[in-house]
Amino acid sequence: MKRYNPLQPHPQAVPPEQVRLLNLQIEPWEDRQRVRVHARLTPFQKPPNLEFEIRTADDQVVASAYIVENIDFDLVITMHLRQLPLERRYFTLYARVEYDEIGLVYQDQQNFSL
Numbered sequence: 001m002k003r004y005n006p007l008q009p010h011p012q013a014v015p016p017e018q019v020r021l022l023n024l025q026i027e028p029w030e031d032r033q034r035v036r037v038h039a040r041l042t043p044f045q046k047p048p049n050l051e052f053e054i055r056t057a058d059d060q061v062v063a064s065a066y067i068v069e070n071i072d073f074d075l076v077i078t079m080h081l082r083q084l085p086l087e088r089r090y091f092t093l094y095a096r097v098e099y100d101e102i103g104l105v106y107q108d109q110q111n112f113s114l
Contacts, residue, residue, distance in 0.1 A: 002043075002072070002073045002074060003071050003072055003073065004043075004044060004047050004071040004072075004073070009045060010043035010044075010073075012042075012043050013043040013044055013045045014042050014043065014044060014045065015045050015046075016044070016045070016046050016048065016099045016101075016102060016105060017102065017105055018042065018105075019041060019042055019044045019048050019097050019105055019106060020041070020042050020097070020105075020106045021039055021040070021041060021095055021097060021106060021108045022040045022041065022042060023038070023039070023040040024037070024038070024039050024040075024093070024095055024108050024110050025037070025038040025039075025110070026038075026093055026110055026112045028112070028114050029078075032081075032114045033080065033081055034078050034079065034080050034081065035054070035063075035078070035079050035081065035093075035112075036076060036077070036078050036079075037052055037065075037076065037077050037078075037079055037093065037095075038074075038075075038076050039052075039074070039075050039076075039077075039095065040073065040074050041070075041072075041073050041074075041075075041097070042073075043073055044073075046099070047069040047070055047071050048069075048070055048097045048098060048099055048105070049066070049067065049068050049069065049070070049097075049098045049099065049100065050065075050066070050067040050070050050095070050096070050097060050098075051064075051065070051066050051067075051094075051095070051096040051098065052064065052065045052066075052077065052079065052093065052094070052095050052096075053065075053093070053094045054079060054081065054091050054092070054093050054094075055091065055092050055094065056090070056091060057090045057091070057092075062081050062082045062091070063079040063080060063081050063082065064079075065077055065079055089113050089114050090111070090112075090113050091111070091112055091113065091114070092109050092110070092111050092112075093109060093110045093111075093112065094107065094108075094109045095107065095108045095109065095110075
């Protein structure tokens with residue numbers, strides 16, 4: 001797993017305004033209580049903040065995660081879904097890349113079902 005290293009910057013590192021999510025995937029666990037989120041970022045010159053949020057089809061937030069000054073270019077996190085009625089099976093993962101100084105630089109979303 002490649003990481004940000006201020007002493008040895010990645011040769012293709014981009015400034016904060018150009019940081020993007022290159023890949024975003026959701027992998028539900030068999031228990032339907034958790035999902036694994038795979039995210040790949042462009043190499044960056046400065047660590048970004050990342051925000052992930054899972055919402056139901058009726059816009060109810062059922063999981064969220066906030067990573068401050070992320071140092072990984074490729075990361076995997078597990079998000080735990082709050083107790084849901086059985087009929088709720090369709091969700092959207094929202095992902096945001098932000099910097100304290102300039103705010104939102106990129107956002108993406110992926111629909112998925114359990």
